[in-house]
Amino acid sequence: MTEPVWGRVVATERKPNTAHEFHFWTSVDSPIGIGTIVRVDAETPVSGQLPRVFGVVVEGFSYTDLQTPIHDVLGHDGTPGGASLAATQRTEIRLYTAHVLRQIPEEPLQPVPMGAVVLASDADVAVALRMDAYLQPGAHTGIPVGLYRAGVMEAPIYLDADFLLGPEAAHLNITGVSGLATKTSAVEWLLASIFAHFPQQKGSVAAVCFNVKGPDLLFLDHAGEIGDADRAMYARLGVAPEPFQNVQYFAPYTAKGFTLNTLRSNDQLSHNLTPLTWGLNEVMQFAEVLLNRDDVDAKADALIDFLQERVINREFRDPVLSSPHRVRSFGELEAFFRDLLRGLEERGGEGWRTHHVATIRKVRNRLSNISTRCAGLVTDEGTVSDLPFGSFQDRAVYVVDVASVEEDAQDLIFARVVSKLREHLERRDLGVSHVVVFVDELNKYAPGDGPDTYVRKMLLDISERGRYLGLVLFSAQQFRSQVHRRVVGNSGTSLFGRMDMDELATPGYAVLSAATRTKLATLEKGQLMVRHPHFAQPVFVRFPRPAVLRGRDGAERYPQAGEITLDVAVMRSLRKLDPAVSLDWVKRVIEGHEEADVLRARNATVQARPERVQSHFESQFRRIVPAEPAARPVAVPIKSLPGDDPYGF
Amino acid sequence: MAPSGDATFHAVQRRLAALLPANNWLASARPLELASLGAQDAPRLIAAAVLEGGVLRSHRITGAPVPRFAAFLDGTQSSRAVAHADEVPIVHGVAACVVRRRVARRMHTWRSPLVERRIYAPLAMLSPPWRNALASADIPVVDTLAARTLEFPHPFALQDAAVHAVQEDREALERELAEAWCQAGHGEGEGELLVDGSISGSDAVAMAPGVVGVIKSHRTLYAEGDALRTVLRLGRGERSSVFRITSSKRTPVASWYLRLREPAGHAPLWGLVRVEVADLPSATPAELASRADEVSRWVLAEALPLAVPDARWDTMVYGIRDCEEFLRAIQ
Numbered sequence: 001m002t003e004p005v006w007g008r009v010v011a012t013e014r015k016p017n018t019a020h021e022f023h024f025w026t027s028v029d030s031p032i033g034i035g036t037i038v039r040v041d042a043e044t045p046v047s048g049q050l051p052r053v054f055g056v057v058v059e060g061f062s063y064t065d066l067q068t069p070i071h072d073v074l075g076h077d078g079t080p081g082g083a084s085l086a087a088t089q090r091t092e093i094r095l096y097t098a099h100v101l102r103q104i105p106e107e108p109l110q111p112v113p114m115g116a117v118v119l120a121s122d123a124d125v126a127v128a129l130r131m132d133a134y135l136q137p138g139a140h141t142g143i144p145v146g147l148y149r150a151g152v153m154e155a156p157i158y159l160d161a162d163f164l165l166g167p168e169a170a171h172l173n174i175t176g177v178s179g180l181a182t183k184t185s186a187v188e189w190l191l192a193s194i195f196a197h198f199p200q201q202k203g204s205v206a207a208v209c210f211n212v213k214g215p216d217l218l219f220l221d222h223a224g225e226i227g228d229a230d231r232a233m234y235a236r237l238g239v240a241p242e243p244f245q246n247v248q249y250f251a252p253y254t255a256k257g258f259t260l261n262t263l264r265s266n267d268q269l270s271h272n273l274t275p276l277t278w279g280l281n282e283v284m285q286f287a288e289v290l291l292n293r294d295d296v297d298a299k300a301d302a303l304i305d306f307l308q309e310r311v312i313n314r315e316f317r318d319p320v321l322s323s324p325h326r327v328r329s330f331g332e333l334e335a336f337f338r339d340l341l342r343g344l345e346e347r348g349g350e351g352w353r354t355h356h357v358a359t360i361r362k363v364r365n366r367l368s369n370i371s372t373r374c375a376g377l378v379t380d381e382g383t384v385s386d387l388p389f390g391s392f393q394d395r396a397v398y399v400v401d402v403a404s405v406e407e408d409a410q411d412l413i414f415a416r417v418v419s420k421l422r423e424h425l426e427r428r429d430l431g432v433s434h435v436v437v438f439v440d441e442l443n444k445y446a447p448g449d450g451p452d453t454y455v456r457k458m459l460l461d462i463s464e465r466g467r468y469l470g471l472v473l474f475s476a477q478q479f480r481s482q483v484h485r486r487v488v489g490n491s492g493t494s495l496f497g498r499m500d501m502d503e504l505a506t507p508g509y510a511v512l513s514a515a516t517r518t519k520l521a522t523l524e525k526g527q528l529m530v531r532h533p534h535f536a537q538p539v540f541v542r543f544p545r546p547a548v549l550r551g552r553d554g555a556e557r558y559p560q561a562g563e564i565t566l567d568v569a570v571m572r573s574l575r576k577l578d579p580a581v582s583l584d585w586v587k588r589v590i591e592g593h594e595e596a597d598v599l600r601a602r603n604a605t606v607q608a609r610p611e612r613v614q615s616h617f618e619s620q621f622r623r624i625v626p627a628e629p630a631a632r633p634v635a636v637p638i639k640s641l642p643g644d645d646p647y648g649f
Numbered sequence: 650m651a652p653s654g655d656a657t658f659h660a661v662q663r664r665l666a667a668l669l670p671a672n673n674w675l676a677s678a679r680p681l682e683l684a685s686l687g688a689q690d691a692p693r694l695i696a697a698a699v700l701e702g703g704v705l706r707s708h709r710i711t712g713a714p715v716p717r718f719a720a721f722l723d724g725t726q727s728s729r730a731v732a733h734a735d736e737v738p739i740v741h742g743v744a745a746c747v748v749r750r751r752v753a754r755r756m757h758t759w760r761s762p763l764v765e766r767r768i769y770a771p772l773a774m775l776s777p778p779w780r781n782a783l784a785s786a787d788i789p790v791v792d793t794l795a796a797r798t799l800e801f802p803h804p805f806a807l808q809d810a811a812v813h814a815v816q817e818d819r820e821a822l823e824r825e826l827a828e829a830w831c832q833a834g835h836g837e838g839e840g841e842l843l844v845d846g847s848i849s850g851s852d853a854v855a856m857a858p859g860v861v862g863v864i865k866s867h868r869t870l871y872a873e874g875d876a877l878r879t880v881l882r883l884g885r886g887e888r889s890s891v892f893r894i895t896s897s898k899r900t901p902v903a904s905w906y907l908r909l910r911e912p913a914g915h916a917p918l919w920g921l922v923r924v925e926v927a928d929l930p931s932a933t934p935a936e937l938a939s940r941a942d943e944v945s946r947w948v949l950a951e952a953l954p955l956a957v958p959d960a961r962w963d964t965m966v967y968g969i970r971d972c973e974e975f976l977r978a979i980q
Contacts, residue, residue, distance in 0.1 A: 065974065067958040074955065086953040087716030088967050089754045091974065 006030045007096070007117035009040055019100065022055060022112035026094045031151025034060060034515045035529075035540035037120040037128055038098060042113040049105055053112050054120060054128030055098030056537045058513040064090040097513070099537045101128040125155035130534045134160040143197050144237035145190065145495075145530055146541030156237055157541045159493055161198055163533045165205065165434050169492030170467030173442070174528075175480040176497030182525050183476040184216045186495055187438055188546035190474075194436070195395045196239045203433030203470070204394035208387070208421065210414060211401045212440045218264040219554030220397055221247040221272065226545050233544040241547040246396040250276040250387060252377035252405060252413070257599045258569035259561060261376055262401040266558035270576060276400065277603060279382030280329050282416060283370060284308055289415045289454045290370055290408050299359045300366070306353070307363075311336065320344060320352060329382030330371045337364040374409040380596075383603035389420050392431030411455050414445065418458055418471075425469040434470040437462070442477035446484045456484060463490035481506040496520055496529040496538075512538070566595055570602045577606070578613035589618055597621060656766035656788050658741045662731050665739075668782040678729040681740065681808050697871040697892035700903060701934050701941070705876035705890045707883050710907075710942055714950035718861070719840030720750040720759055721968030722827055725976045726819040728769065728812050734779040738808050740769040742791075742815035745976045746822035748830055748842070749968060756971045760829070762979060763822045769793050769811040774802065791818070824851040831857045841947065845969045848902060848925050855900035855927060861944055862902070862925035865964035867918050871904065881917040883908040888945050891937045893928055903928040903937060907945050909952045910963055920963045924948055 007026035011017040022040065026032050034057055042051040066072055076086075103109060104127070125148055126132045134141045135158060142158030163169040172190070174183045191207050198205050211217040223243045226234075234241040249272055251262035259265055260275055283290075287304060310316060312333070317324045320343035325336045337360070344350075344357055351357060371378045387398055400417060402410045418437060424430035439445060439459075446459040462473050463486065475491070477483050481503060488494070499520040503509075509517060519540070520529060526545065531538045549557070564572075567586045574581040590598045601620030610616035666674055699705050724746035730738045747762035768783055772792040775783070783790045793810040800806070823846070830842050831853050841859045848854045848862035871892060872880045880889050889906040902925045910920030926944055929936075951966035959970050 065958070065970075071955055071957040076953065086967075087718075087754065087950050088751060088756065088954065088971070090954050090967070091756065091971060 003118045003121070005116040005118055006032055007038070009112060009114045009117060010095070011111075011114070017112040019103070019109050019111050021097060021099055022053070023095060023097050024117045026096065026117070028092055028094055030094065031119065032057060032094075032096060032117075033150075034058065034519045036150040037101065037125055037148065037539065038117050039120050039124050039128070040112060040115045040117055042115040044113060046108070046110065047105070051110070051113060052104045053115075054101040054103075054124060055112075056101055056128075056539060057096045057098045058537070059097035059515045061095040061097075062093065063095075064092045066090065101536045102130060119150055119153050120155070121153065122155040125157070129157065129532075129539065130536075131158050131160075133534070134158070134162070141199055141202070143190075144193050144239065145532075146528060146543035147233055147236060148539055148541050154236070157530065157539060159530075159532050160534055161194075161202060163492050165194070165198070165202075165436070165472050166467035166470055168467075169533050171463055171473045171491040172475070172493040172495065173480070173483075173488050173491035174474075174476045174495040174497065175499065175503075176476075176478065176523075177500045177503075178478055180498040180523075180525060182497050182528075183440065184551075185526075185546050186497065186528060186543060187474055187476065188217075188220065188548055189543045191397065191436065191438075192244070192546065193237065193239050195244070198434075204431075205434040205436065206392045206394065206432045207397045207436040207438060207474075208417065209397060209399045209438040210417075210440070211399055211403050212410070213403050215263045215403075215551035215555040216440070217399050217438075218249065218262065218401060218551055219549035219558075220244045220399065222549035222554060224545070224547060224549040224553065226547055230544040230547075233542070234547070237544070239544075241544070243548045244397050246393055247272060247399060248388075248396065249273045249399045249401060251401040252276045252374075252409065255375040257376060258564055258566055261404045263403070263555055263560050264401065264558070265561040267561060267572065269558055270572065275385040275573075275603075275606060276377060276387075276413070277379050277383050277385045278377060278416070279379055279384050280327065280333055281313060281382070282384060282386070283374075283378050283412065284312060286412055286415050286419070286454070287367070287370070289411050290373065291366055299356070300363050303355045303359055303363045304367075306355070307333075318343075318353075320347065320349075329380060330368065330378065331380040331382075334364075334368055334380075337368070373406065374412060377405065377409045377413065379600075379603060381600045381603070383600070383607050385603070385607055387417060387420070388431070389424050390429055390431055392435070394432055396432075411445075411453070414439070415455055415458055418462065422462070422466070422469060422471055425471050432470075434472060436472045436474050438474040438476075440476045442475040442483050442487065443479055446475075446487045448482050448484050459487055460484065463487045467492075479503050481508050492533050494531040496523075496531075497527070498523045498525075566590070566598060570598060573602050573606055574613055574617060577609060581614060585614065589621070593621055658729060658731065658743075661741055661766075661768065661786060661788050664786050664788075665731065665782055668785055669778060674732050675730055678731070681728040681730065681738075681812050682726065692868050692870075694870050694873050694877065696873045696876075697894055697904070699876075699890050699892045700928075701891040701905075701937050705872060705879055705892060707879055707887045707889060708938070708942070709884075710886050710888060710945045710949060712942070712946055714952070715943075715946045716950040717841055717947040718751065718843040718951065718968065720748050720830065720842045721756075721845070721966070721972055722746070722748045722823065722830070722842055723845035723969045723972035723976075724819045724823040724826075725973055725980075726812075726815045727980070728808075728815045730808070731768070734770070734775050736804065737771060737774045738804065738811060739775075739779070739783070740793075740808070740811035740815075742767050742769050742811065742818070743980055744815055744819035744822055745980060746819065746826045747972050747975055748826055749972050749975060750840075751968065756968065756975075758975065762976065763826055764976075764980065765789075765818055765822065767791050767815075767818065769814045771799075771807060771810065774807075820850060824854065827851060827854040827860065831860065843948075843951070843966065843968060845965075845972070847899070849894065849896065849899035852900050855902050855925075858927055858929075860927070861947070863948060863966065863969075864923040864925065865961055867921065867923070871923070872906075880906045880921070883912075883921065885909070885911040885920070886949060888924075888941060891941045894925070901928045902926065903941075905941050905945075907948060909949065915963070922948065922964050 007024040009022055009024045036057045038055055040053040141161040143161050144156050145159050146157055148155045148157050174186055176183050209217050221243050231241055251260040254261045312327045315324050315326050321339050327333045327336050371380050402413050421435050446456045462471055480488055501521050504517045527542050529538045529540050571583045571586045604620050605617045662674055726744045728740050728742040731741045732739050743766050745764040748759040749756045750759040767789045769791045771794040791814050793814045844862045848860055854860050885908050887908050891903050891905045893901055894904050895901045904923055904925045906923050908921055912919050954967050956962040956965040956967050956970035959965055
């Protein structure tokens with residue numbers, strides 16, 4: 001069957017065709033529009049071969065043979081309604097400009113010849129976008145990103161896994177306005193697509209997602225409602241329309257410490273929700289994240305280094321100290337500082353090991369403050385509950401909920417998790433060979449201007465070197481222009497959802513035609529513009545609605561647990577380890593103990609995950625000796641009379 | 650003889666240059682139609698027999714315009730001097746004609762357009778090498794003096810002869826295509842044809858009930874005295890009485906003047922067209938009047954859209970402009 005010819009290439013002296021751009025006209029009822037991929041079949045062979053040119057429409061013009069609008073006004077006596085009375089419609093043109101995606105043969109590279117224009121078929125789209133190079137049987141590394149549609153034509157668009165997850169290129173960045181750009185949905189869909197299509201021979205892959213706002217990513221393991229059209233797209237793209245099978249959630253405690261600080265705190269969903277708590281060891285390495293330049297000058301930095309190298313996690317002796325110290329927690333660190341400062345006061349010294357007492361006081365103040373600022377995440381007693389570094393599972397999603405956490409704690413979580421991922425990937429002992437890290441609100445974490453924070457430096461490092469390790473950054477933001485250029489510049493793949501016109505007016509989008517920018521500003525939900533290293537020009541795709549429960553729906557279906565009492569919080573925590581734990585038992589065990597001690601005992605039990613949960617929990621408490629009345633001591637005179645005092649009374 | 654190869658201006662010029670290398674060839678000649686001032690173009694008045702009543706007067710067209718025409722026919726011509734052979738112009742002429750059919754308010758080409766390219770030259774005035782070269786140029790050659798004589802061998806007269814020869818060829822093409830339309834069975838009520846210009850050149854066309862000629866130029870006005878004043882004072886949407894146009898070389902047709910646009914502030918002939926239809930001898934004056942009103946409504950319906958930017962947009966209907974643009978595009 002011959003393909004319908006929808007247009008013809010045209011070129012004039014004023015508007016000539018080049019090797020990278022050409023023009024064509026179509027009938028007024030053609031299905032061609034901005035973003036449509038077309039094929040030009042030349043009529044004159046070059047070197048014995050009829051050239052074929054593939055292009056994507058980037059601009060469109062429409063006009064009639066009118067010289068000035070006033071002629072139309074005159075022609076209708078100034079009555080617009082009279083237009084329909086005209087017996088003949090004016091000759092009208094649809095003139096399009098297309099950017100060349102690919103020419104075959106590629107040499108000699110010539111201006112686009114005259115010829116018929118047809119809609120690109122499935123096979124044409126694959127050739128036009130150079131997808132044929134990575135869709136070969138046996139060497140298929142394509143990851144479906146969506147469907148390209150034009151008229152009745154529909155073609156899957158694939159990203160190259162080697163250029164999405166490394167090692168050739170890596171990283172993905174998605175831009176768009178809040179609410180309409182479907183940034184989160186796009187990432188959820190793409191993760192499902194990666195999990196379904198990432199080739200086994202390329203290794204394993206997992207995802208770590210930071211939930212930075214609301215309940216966006218908190219119900220990835222629950223099925224959402226999708227329509228027939230979406231199901232058809234799933235089928236076309238070869239992805240099962242189902243939620244993620246293996247999802248683990250992590251969240252720190254609230255400052256009070258009773259419950260986890262997440263919207264996903266409903267009791268029905270606690271089976272895969274794990275506390276995220278760190279102690280001194282975990283935090284000290286990233287103290288820089290929490291301490292700004294005002295906090296830490298060179299002198300303070302030297303003292304912190306000394307503490308890390310000589311004091312923490314080892315027995316430390318010093319003549320100034322009243323006893324040896326082994327610092328393993330913030331509590332023990334505070335005891336160390338207290339002892340040190342007391343010793344210095346007693347000796348009247350102004351310095352200790354080249355560190356001035358004022359510096360010591362300042363560092364003590366700042367470090368001790370960390371557990372307060374990051375309460376719920378950082379524990380005084382050093383209890384650690386962490387992501388399963390070393391035993392990550394293939395096709396698993398690890399969601400770290402930091403949405404309700406203070407900004408400092410967010411930075412700390414982000415910095416430490418990503419650094420640990422990097423460390424393990426460097427050692428090849430993470431459990432998987434590739435990790436996708438999804439970070440939303442990149443404007444905040446890697447801004448183009450502002451202070452050079454630890455988190456931004458780390459993001460830069462990932463974006464520039466992560467691809468060699470399999471550490472892949474999927475990032476999203478509302479304003480790409482406000483993100484550090486090297487972070488977005490190193491993203492091999494870029495997705496664009498509905499865009500803000502102000503953002504589109506920034507220089508970064510000058511390479512796009514006015515029509516493409518307009519289309520970006522009016523994209524529907526579920527539509528994206530895709531830039532990928534293999535694609536010579538951006539293409540527009542549709543992707544199906546993620547098959548997971550939307551955050552808002554999940555929050556309604558599984559309401560957040562209300563404020564609970566200490567005994568209930570302990571029972572819930574321990575029940576995950578031992579279903580036999582009862583509220584009465586908990587009440588009985590914790591009766592008379594301080595709240596801090598109860599929480600410490602709970603955290604220690606959760607961390608240890610012992611076989612005998614109840615006895616382990618009970619053993620965490622010191623025995624409480626019943627109170628006994630103290631014997632009144634015999635009063636002793638301040639001064640007793642000497643026995644031989646002749647003047648005594 | 651139809652040319653076997655490319656018969657465009659430059660192709661013919663290249664072929665002739667190969668045969669006559671020493672001559673000066675014109676690089677970008679102007680169309681001769683712009684400079685041609687033929688003798689028959691002189692303005693004149695001719696009295697015509699009025700068929701509708703005894704005196705030519707104005708009639709207001711009542712009722713709304715009705716877009717009835719199914720197709721439009723027009724021809725174009727272009728003449729340019731390829732070279733001058735010893736001061737004698739060798740003219741490359743193109744005559745073309747097309748019927749553009751209106752379907753769902755959009756224009757489409759009916760069958761194939763007719764295009765003829767020829768060389769026009771006074772062969773008797775050419776040297777043997779030029780005559781030989783023209784004979785070998787693989788393009789039909791028309792002797793412009795075969796059917797006419799010139800009083801003086803003025804260069805303009807030679808050019809005019811060529812232009813008139815091209816015009817005759819163009820009119821022949823128009824007749825051929827109009828006859829083909831009529832023979833194809835497009836009778837009255839099945840799709841009327843609006844022809845740009847007179848329909849009296851062909852018996853078949855002039856007598857076809859579904860063919861209407863619309864004449865825009867008025868070098869010849871078919872009215873004198875009061876009748877002329879009546880014609881020139883027609884208001885918008887008014888027509889003159891029907892009269893008959895006869896000629897020894899042409900088929901008689903019924904005709905009337907019709908004002909398409911408001912003439913206030915314009916020259917007397919502005920927006921004025923003359924309409925030709927078949928002259929049915931058996932028709933009563935009332936039938937003629939009814940027919941004239943009906944066809945006038947059809948023509949008035951073509952006043953929109955305007956045929957701008959053509960300078961003749963006041964009298965040219967859009968379908969005819971479309972024909973001309975089409976022919977310009979394919980040449």
